[in-house]
Amino acid sequence: MNSKKFVKRISLCVLSCLLVLPATVSANGVQITPDHFPFIKSLPTPEVQVNLMDSESDLTETSLSINLNRMEYNTLAVPSKILDKLKDRLQSKALYAQEKIEVSIMLKYDAVVTKEEFIEREWEIFNGNITDLNGFGGYSFFAALTADEIEQLVHLEEIASLSTPDDVVSVYGEPDEHQSEVYLNGATEMTGIKKGRSDYGVTGNRDGKASYSKNDSVIAVIDTGIDGGHIDLSGGKILGWKDFVNTSSTTAYDDLGHGTHVASIAAGTGAGDPGVETGVAPGAALVGIKVCSSNTNCSTQNILNAMDWVIANKDTYGIDIINMSIGSSGSTNASFCNKVSSAANNGILTVVAAGNTSGGSDYGSLNLFAKCSDVLSVANVADPYEGGWYLNPSSNRGTGSVGPTLAAPGTSIRAAKANSTSEYITYSGTSMASPMIAGLAALMLQASNGSLNYDFKIEDYGMSGYDKVYGNGLILGHQTIKAASGSSTGSFDNYRNHIRAQTNIAASNINLYNIKVNSTDAYFANTLIINNENGADLDLFIWKPGVEPIQNGQLRLDLAIQSSAGDLPQETISFKPTATGNYTIGVLAYDSATYALDWAGQISIP
Ligand SMILES: [Ca+2]
Ligand SMILES: [Ca+2]
Incomplete structure (x- = not known):
């Protein structure tokens, strides 16, 4: 009865809820090595024109004309918003x-x-x-x-x-022909994981047999359960099952659906929609551990018990990796962190979602389970099929210098729908980003022939080097698998050119950048991350080619596309350009701040 006091209720993020994780480099073998594609321009900060407003009154005046914003820009859809x-x-x-x-x-x-x-x-x-x-x-x-x-x-x-x-x-x-077609495969394609599977012959099927065994890569999913009846997860893929909620159950099930979705991202076969819904490591096996009840409550005690159970049953099921897309705000739980470290000492990698409660004025709210030093925690980005690469604003960030480990696609991910046999459903969140990395680890394990040296290759985003938002950066799936395999051949065009800038800006200033858009086929994603934790307000503006930001000595904010107001500490604009050419991007500062600006798309520096 007294122990009830210690049972902390943790709400599970489902649907559009995102989980955010902390970024760390584990002493137990998780290494993050920055690796840049040669074709990505190694940028000096792009050419920056700084146009300072003369006075506060000027800034106020121009601010008044912001209303028009997108109207002039996107004549296709925005004026009426009705197609x-x-x-x-x-x-x-x-x-x-x-x-x-x-x-x-x-x-x-x-x-x-x-x-x-x-x-x-x-x-x-x-x-x-x-x-x-x-x-x-x-x-x-x-x-x-x-x-x-x-x-x-x-x-x-x-x-x-x-x-x-x-x-x-x-x-x-704007119509997006991809959204209704590509789904889970889109994210694995864009990260290079799909080509990496093919180039290096890995699926997580380490025993080489069509059946599943403890000698395959094995991922333990601590969640709401797994629906073993879904065609993507059946056929013996679920090697083991432990239920801490309904303790008498002996067969894997999922009465909420979150865990099934997560499990199929990591290791689903995609049998219900071949070639479209393949999970990251379709040859990997699973172990289901149910810690969350059907009303989305997951007790901390259940989670601690689950960690103990995984470690105790590591050899029985050959468990290599834990995925935990569960979270809550709060301070670090030392008991949990100790168990993560114990798992690491047993060769088990623990991957945790960073959490989905960012946005607004919420700056530092890493999922408490993502704060452990030995956890690999995952932030959520949108891939180019979803208008990316941009950081999903709900993805939790850390405070000071401590954030998630890295970022992976978790936005609008279509994966297995529990209790439907063969249907799919779309969720967004760090809950979806985490199993991308857990599945990738399963591939790495096979590529490296069992080496526990998880060396993830990443592209630096946000503030230079490790930062509290993207952690080490965005996952480069193909390079990661390639490195694990030790191969020197094979390459991947990751559909993204990435340009990054960062600087300080004083209040009442606007910094203008020019970026050349080379194609109307790809989204042009702009992500502004305000580094300060003091509520500094910056706005992001974009002028299309041919529109002069400054006309007759006036800054024409009314002719710009503008991110929505109040979206601290991040401003995001992504759209499919209707014209190629030089776009002007403006960062307008109401307060002094340090910011990072990332551009992705078919772009270059003019
Ligand atoms: Ca197998
Ligand atoms: Ca960074």
């Missing part, structure tokens, strides 16, 4: 005020509120009208609404676009 097909339908239905039309609602990816918060806030509109909460991904959902209700939505600033459900939409209403 053409829906506009036609609305016009034809205008006489029938009570008729409901099902619409797809896409929020701006950089909206300050989450999808769930938005729906709750606008409950008068949505009450009983949501038809599919999952929509096309983390920022989308479906609802059946009247023309009047749709009209109300159009004017809300969080809305990126409204369309009929059969339109494929993306942020800013």
Whole structure:
């Protein structure tokens, strides 16, 4: 009874919830080695023109004209926020005020509120009208609404676009042919993991047999359970099962679905949708440990027990890696950290999600389990199929100099849906990024023939070197597998050119940069990270080619695309450019700050 006091309730992040992890270099063999592609321009800081506003009053004046922002820029979708097909339908239905039309609602990816918060806030509109909460991904959902209700939505600033459900939409209403096709394979493709599997002949199937055994790479998933009936996870893939919630259960199950999704990202075969939904290490085996109840509560005691159980059963099931996409805010739990260290001493790598509660003014909120020095913790980025590479604003960051270990794709990841046999569902979060790395570790283990020297290759993002936001940087999957295999051949075009800048800026200044966009096929992702932890406010502006940021001596913020206000400590703009050429990017400072700016896409320095 007294022990109940020590049972801390931990809410599991599901749906669009993100888990964020701390970045560390483990003394027990986790090494992070920066590695840059030769074709990525080793940048000197890009050419910077600094245009300082003369006075505060100037800044205030120009700030007043921010309202127009995207209107001029994106004539395709933003002016009405309603895509053409829906506009036609609305016009034809205008006489029938009570008729409901099902619409797809896409929020701006950089909206300050989450999808769930938005729906709750606008409950008068949505009450009983949501038809599919999952929509096309983390920022989308479906609802059946009247023309009047749709009209109300159009004017809300969080809305990126409204369309009929059969339109494929993306942020800013631009069609994205990838989102409905690529799913889990998209993330493994973009990181180079998919090509790495092929080039170096690894899947996690270390025993070389079609069956699963403890001699394969084995990942223990501490979560809500695993649905062994899903076709992507069946066939003996789940070698072991331990249930700390319903202690009499002997067969793997998942009454919430989070763990199934996570497990299939790490090791799903993709059998339900071959060639589309393959997990990172489809030949790896799994062990399921259920610590979370069906109401999303995961007790710390269950988690500690699970760590003990994994270590005690390491040899029985050949457990190599632990994935724990579970988290809570709070201070470091020394008992948990000790068990992670003990696992490491037993050759088990523990991968933990960094957490998903960032954004707003929340600067330092690493998942408490991600704070252990021997944990490998994972932040969440969007890959180019999802408008990236950019940091998902909800991905938790650390404080001071301590953040996650590295970042991996976890945004709009489509993977196995529990209790559906062969269906899939899209979630976003560090919960999804963590099993990307756990699965990659399973591949590395095979490529290195069992070496426990996990040497992850990364691309530096954000502030130079290790930082509290990206940790060591974004995962380079192909290079990582290549290094583990010891091969000197094979390469990967990772679809990204990356340019990075960082500097200090004084209040009431704007720094202008020029970046050349070379293709309209790829998203142009801009991520501004404010390094300070004091609430400094910066805004990000982009002027398209041919538009002069300064006209008649006036800074024309009204002609720029602008990130949404109040999105501390990060500003993000990603869009598919409608024109190639030189874009001007402005960082406007209301307060003095240190910031890092990352650009990704088919871009170069002019
Ligand atoms: Ca096997
Ligand atoms: Ca960095």
